[in-house]
Amino acid sequence: MDRVILIKYGELSTKKANRNFFINTLYKNLKNKLLGYEVKIHKDRARMYIEFLEKDLDSIKNIVSRVFGIHTYHIAYIVDTLDSIIQDKVLSSVKELDFKTFKIETKRSDKSFPIHSQDYNRVLGGLILKNIDGVSVDVHNPDLWITVEIREKSSFIYFNSYKGSGGYPVGTQSKGMLMLSGGIDSPVAGYLAMKRGMTLDAVYFEAMPHTSIEARNKVITLCRKLANYTDHINLHIINFTPIQEEIYKNCREDYMITIMRRMMYRIMDKLCKKYKGLVIVNGESVGQVASQTLTSMNVINSVTNLPVIRPVACFDKLEIMDIARNIDTYETSIIPYEDCCTVFVPKHPAINPKLGIAIAEENKFNYESMLDTAVESLNTIVITSTEENKFSDLL
Numbered sequence: 001m002d003r004v005i006l007i008k009y010g011e012l013s014t015k016k017a018n019r020n021f022f023i024n025t026l027y028k029n030l031k032n033k034l035l036g037y038e039v040k041i042h043k044d045r046a047r048m049y050i051e052f053l054e055k056d057l058d059s060i061k062n063i064v065s066r067v068f069g070i071h072t073y074h075i076a077y078i079v080d081t082l083d084s085i086i087q088d089k090v091l092s093s094v095k096e097l098d099f100k101t102f103k104i105e106t107k108r109s110d111k112s113f114p115i116h117s118q119d120y121n122r123v124l125g126g127l128i129l130k131n132i133d134g135v136s137v138d139v140h141n142p143d144l145w146i147t148v149e150i151r152e153k154s155s156f157i158y159f160n161s162y163k164g165s166g167g168y169p170v171g172t173q174s175k176g177m178l179m180l181s182g183g184i185d186s187p188v189a190g191y192l193a194m195k196r197g198m199t200l201d202a203v204y205f206e207a208m209p210h211t212s213i214e215a216r217n218k219v220i221t222l223c224r225k226l227a228n229y230t231d232h233i234n235l236h237i238i239n240f241t242p243i244q245e246e247i248y249k250n251c252r253e254d255y256m257i258t259i260m261r262r263m264m265y266r267i268m269d270k271l272c273k274k275y276k277g278l279v280i281v282n283g284e285s286v287g288q289v290a291s292q293t294l295t296s297m298n299v300i301n302s303v304t305n306l307p308v309i310r311p312v313a314c315f316d317k318l319e320i321m322d323i324a325r326n327i328d329t330y331e332t333s334i335i336p337y338e339d340c341c342t343v344f345v346p347k348h349p350a351i352n353p354k355l356g357i358a359i360a361e362e363n364k365f366n367y368e369s370m371l372d373t374a375v376e377s378l379n380t381i382v383i384t385s386t387e388e389n390k391f392s393d394l395l
């Protein structure tokens with residue numbers, strides 16, 4: 001073994017008391033994601049490194065870049081901590097590269113290593129200048145930045161840094177229940193929630209036959225893309241048709257969306273209790289549509305006491321779209337299929353709904369038993385990033 005993937009923890013390293021828990025969760029998540037590969041993962045309080053087979057490097061890099069809790073990582077040469085061995089490796093590895101200017105940065109965490117960092121910079125710099133023609137030192141803007149980390153047993157030599165996804169490892173927080181539509185915002189909301197360490201179940205409200213199987217498949221695809229960042233996501237599909245039809249039949253047109261969303265929130269509240277979710281997560285963004293004014297949010301939110309986390313609440317649509325592109329959900333989200341919210345759209349939805357009116361309107365039909373039926377008759381699909389769905393009576 002010559003090279004390893006050297007991983008630096010992100011925000012994680014600021015967690016004092018829970019440090020081991022965070023590191024162990026990250027370790028478990030990485031191990032889980034790399035199950036199909038011949039790897040060995042080593043961990044300590046400051047870093048992890050992965051031994052891998054060269055042929056798998058690209059695939060493993062892809063996986064590592066999506067595991068939350070990793071700030072940066074490097075493809076590093078690993079050598080025994082011995083001056084002559086380090087010198088040999090620095091020279092032979094640098095010889096393979098194309099550069100005119102370079103800078104050496106030695107980090108000596110093993111203080112028993114006899115040469116101080118600054119002195120060692122000069123030793124290694126001199127070595128390169130002597131053995132490679134036409135190169136010079138540039139400490140401000142070098143073509144090649146060479147880092148040498150000297151640690152007790154093994155030392156690392158690397159040139160590039162790769163950005164990890166940051167955040168906290170998934171599983172360091174409890175579970176949130178994500179309202180996942182086929183739109184742009186809710187997958188981004190789910191991604192950001194997982195980035196804070198939450199595990200997620202997702203909930204999709206569908207209104208067959210007013211919505212199609214393609215609309216459902218789109219949500220499944222989005223969920224699979226989100227599952228790239230975690231182990232798996234349970235996707236619960238709620239048959240919302242009967243409730244939606246009752247709203248359509250009985251309630252004032254301008255309050256239909258307000259009431260529909262109050263029903264969704266009520267179901268989310270029940271699902272949180274059923275599946276031990278502690279918060280509701282959704283893709284609402286302040287001011288985006290009539291149901292997302294602050295007045296609407298109050299009237300809708302008042303049916304539950306659970307915290308509702310809205311990761312994109314204060315983002316511009318363009319900012320949300322940027323994240324969607326980065327996590328590869330955008331192209332799927334813009335495929336135009338109808339959603340249950342778009343099927344029964346009032347011409348002039350209430351922008352400033354009144355709680356009293358919403359309650360009076362929804363009391364025109366007996367929704368309690370319908371909510372229970374919706375929850376009892378849901379279908380769950382376990383979504384993983386790569387495997388086939390483990391069980392499904394739907395597809």
Ligand code: ATP
Binds near residue numbers: 179281282339
């Ligand atoms: P997105 O907001 O994801 O782009 P959207 O614009 O269709 O989708 P909105 O009408 O803005 O959705 O609804 C706000 C939020 O409510 C969504 O981000 C999502 O979290 C939730 N939501 C809306 N429709 C559904 C649905 N059919 N199933 C599950 N959640 C939904």
Ligand code: MG
Binds near residue numbers: 183283284285
């Ligand atoms: Mg939206």
